[in-house]
Amino acid sequence: METLFAELAKSLVSGIIMGMVFALVALGLTVIFGVMDVVNFAHGEFLMIGMYTTLLTSPLLGVDPLVTLPLAGLVGAVLGIMCYYGLVRFLLRGPMVAQLLGTFGLMLTLRNLALLFLGSEPQIVHKGLLVGKSFVFGPGIVLESTKLAAALLSIVSFALVWWLVRRTKLGMALTATSLDAEGARYMGISTERMNATAWAIGGASVSIAGGLLVNFWPVDPNVGLLFTMIAFATVALGGFGSIRGAFYAGVIIGLIVYFPPAWDALSNFGGLDWPAIHSFKYTFVYLIYFLIMVFRPQGLFGWKQ
Amino acid sequence: MRKLAWLTAAALMAALLIPGLALAEDKEIKIGVIYPLTGGAAAEGRELRAGAELAQEIANAAMADIDMAMAKNAGVKALGGAKITLIFKDHQGNPQLGADLAKKLIEDDKVVGILGCYHSSVTKTVAAVCERFGVPMINDSSTSPALTKAGFKWFWRTTPHDDQFTKDLFEFLKGLTEGKAKGVPAVPMADVNTLAAACEKTEWGTNVSDTIKRYAGDYKFNLASNLLYAAKSPDLSAEVQSLIAAKPGAMLFASYTSDAILMMKTLQSMKAAPKILWGQDAGFEAPEFVGTLGDASVGVLTRTVFTPQVAQVKKVSGQVNSLYQKKVGHDLSGASARAFTGLQAWVYVLEKAASTKPEDIQKACNSITIPGEELVVPWNGIKFATQGEDIGQNVLGMGMIGQYQKKGDKITLEIAYPFDLATTNLVYPFPGF
Numbered sequence: 021m022e023t024l025f026a027e028l029a030k031s032l033v034s035g036i037i038m039g040m041v042f043a044l045v046a047l048g049l050t051v052i053f054g055v056m057d058v059v060n061f062a063h064g065e066f067l068m069i070g071m072y073t074t075l076l077t078s079p080l081l082g083v084d085p086l087v088t089l090p091l092a093g094l095v096g097a098v099l100g101i102m103c104y105y106g107l108v109r110f111l112l113r114g115p116m117v118a119q120l121l122g123t124f125g126l127m128l129t130l131r132n133l134a135l136l137f138l139g140s141e142p143q144i145v146h147k148g149l150l151v152g153k154s155f156v157f158g159p160g161i162v163l164e165s166t167k168l169a170a171a172l173l174s175i176v177s178f179a180l181v182w183w184l185v186r187r188t189k190l191g192m193a194l195t196a197t198s199l200d201a202e203g204a205r206y207m208g209i210s211t212e213r214m215n216a217t218a219w220a221i222g223g224a225s226v227s228i229a230g231g232l233l234v235n236f237w238p239v240d241p242n243v244g245l246l247f248t249m250i251a252f253a254t255v256a257l258g259g260f261g262s263i264r265g266a267f268y269a270g271v272i273i274g275l276i277v278y279f280p281p282a283w284d285a286l287s288n289f290g291g292l293d294w295p296a297i298h299s300f301k302y303t304f305v306y307l308i309y310f311l312i313m314v315f316r317p318q319g320l321f322g323w324k325q
Numbered sequence: 326m327r328k329l330a331w332l333t334a335a336a337l338m339a340a341l342l343i344p345g346l347a348l349a350e351d352k353e354i355k356i357g358v359i360y361p362l363t364g365g366a367a368a369e370g371r372e373l374r375a376g377a378e379l380a381q382e383i384a385n386a387a388m389a390d391i392d393m394a395m396a397k398n399a400g401v402k403a404l405g406g407a408k409i410t411l412i413f414k415d416h417q418g419n420p421q422l423g424a425d426l427a428k429k430l431i432e433d434d435k436v437v438g439i440l441g442c443y444h445s446s447v448t449k450t451v452a453a454v455c456e457r458f459g460v461p462m463i464n465d466s467s468t469s470p471a472l473t474k475a476g477f478k479w480f481w482r483t484t485p486h487d488d489q490f491t492k493d494l495f496e497f498l499k500g501l502t503e504g505k506a507k508g509v510p511a512v513p514m515a516d517v518n519t520l521a522a523a524c525e526k527t528e529w530g531t532n533v534s535d536t537i538k539r540y541a542g543d544y545k546f547n548l549a550s551n552l553l554y555a556a557k558s559p560d561l562s563a564e565v566q567s568l569i570a571a572k573p574g575a576m577l578f579a580s581y582t583s584d585a586i587l588m589m590k591t592l593q594s595m596k597a598a599p600k601i602l603w604g605q606d607a608g609f610e611a612p613e614f615v616g617t618l619g620d621a622s623v624g625v626l627t628r629t630v631f632t633p634q635v636a637q638v639k640k641v642s643g644q645v646n647s648l649y650q651k652k653v654g655h656d657l658s659g660a661s662a663r664a665f666t667g668l669q670a671w672v673y674v675l676e677k678a679a680s681t682k683p684e685d686i687q688k689a690c691n692s693i694t695i696p697g698e699e700l701v702v703p704w705n706g707i708k709f710a711t712q713g714e715d716i717g718q719n720v721l722g723m724g725m726i727g728q729y730q731k732k733g734d735k736i737t738l739e740i741a742y743p744f745d746l747a748t749t750n751l752v753y754p755f756p757g758f
Contacts, residue, residue, distance in 0.1 A: 023570070027566070027570050030566055031563075031566070034562060034563070034566070038560075139363075140363045140364060140367075140417075141363070141364070141365075141367050141583075142365060142559070142583050146617065152590075152593070152594065154594050154595075154596070156596065162594065162595045162596055164594045236560075237559050237560060238559050238583065238587065243559065246559070277563070278562075278563050280563050280564075280567065281563050281564075281566040281567045281570065284550070284567040284570065285567075285570055288570070288571070296550070296551075296552040296553070296567065298552055298553070298554055298563055298564050298567070299526060299553055299554065299555065301563065
């Protein structure tokens, strides 16, 4: 019985921790969508660029990977602004389809540029302050320092963005633009500036997430795809544009992905021989995405806050 | 006068063309080689390529200091000294791409035959293409037993397969409990009886998983957990959690390079402590494994087909290993040694066939016997079965189990099984991370 509780507790903890990481990845997507109704297919590629930034600059500058996080954030913000002014601004003039295809094209471009310049082999950070260290507490629950740091950063980022959006003038301007861009323009809020800001925030948050992710998740040019899909599922579940929703939905998705060991534990406990479902963990995530789209398209927390 | 000029020109052209035609025909022999040169097993791909290239270099030149029949002449003697040309293609671990590349090699490059492909899943599709076109294929490095059970007439495999290798594992475990392992007193069966296995889920891993299940039953071990996972997974913590929860005495893996390293790192971070940790070769033998994991790899057992220790007992292995070291900077491994042997088999088959026609090559493959002394790998030789269950399988191959041990500052792969070939005392239990 104790083993069952221990195993379930382990799954719960892993799920919540990874869930917070997924939530952080999804945060940028929901901010961009919230402000300008643009679905950014290239979101995962921003993550990938953040991962590569930390991976490559850390040995180059001879510093710990953690120190390069602000740099990754800066790269993400600059890339976000460049993408806005260079591409998305023009897409907004066209129909919805143009926006979807445009960011899809951006995704392919970024992915293949990375393939061209950085090669296709998976790479991961090997040396760092947090790498390879873990805490053990309770009934053998092992928490890797890198994942724990990513989860803490996630909470901090969410708090920061929430404070930014709710309590600062900039945030109120962003919210105004998302609710009624034209009305906001009459009030003197430049829609262009707000859109670019959204892209900067979105790009920065996901790049910083990438910088921490690369400590325990190998990066290759195609890593963005999985995270774009998870981010979409997270944002759909939480509600497009809802910051609170992205957090809770991320945690739920994390719990789903870490469910298979709990399943195995239950199977062992009951003396049954249920087949291992590890291969299907992402299938369940996409299943949830599908069910949400069919039965509650506005997600858990509605469309916009 | 005009007529004479035309006739002279025509005669001249004919005179120039004929030798040209004859030269074009047997100047080079093209063999298509399909390996995973990029992607998660790129590390192994590089080794395979280097192994095949070294064999090509030895075959194409006369090297008096290598004790091999193919080193005695430059090129293939039976074909007028024609040189072997290798056309390398990268299948990236994708079976469909492998099949397309094979078709291109056969139809556009007009290769005489194919060598490859490492990933059993890719070998499966490429072999089907070769079978359809009637082009001979020699498989040097894929070990899924199913590949030789299809009854193909154009497919031969030099490497022993996983049935043999998994049996070696269970004989090893049994021998461990009987005190046969060098330097280790008999281990109580209860300590290693519970097994947990995690195999990647393509053609290769699923077959390994099935053979482990079968032999576990035969040898009366308890396989408490037997899972499959995607080799390209970036995160294996859920799988490792399930493995640890089964409280196994021995953990068994079938992984390619990037997932073997990830598996080990995850086991390390989750403080796994099995008594035996064994890998079915592949990623566990890649140079990156020790290179990336360093001391964390000490004590890991892996099925292997070649270790540098063999170079000490077999002269020709030592000779070829020195050349390989000069070429690449490190020793031959299971992958490079088998790729070398695969191309070597091609050369010997071409010598025997004395022709590049498919039917002649087929006949040569089915009747050839290459003695063990010619090979760098410690096999009894190469002879392909022509009847029974495993048609095309080399029946004279042999497997070994190696263990990573640290001697001074270097980590080397010592032979642990067969017990009578053990080069040093076994490290037991697995020292943990």
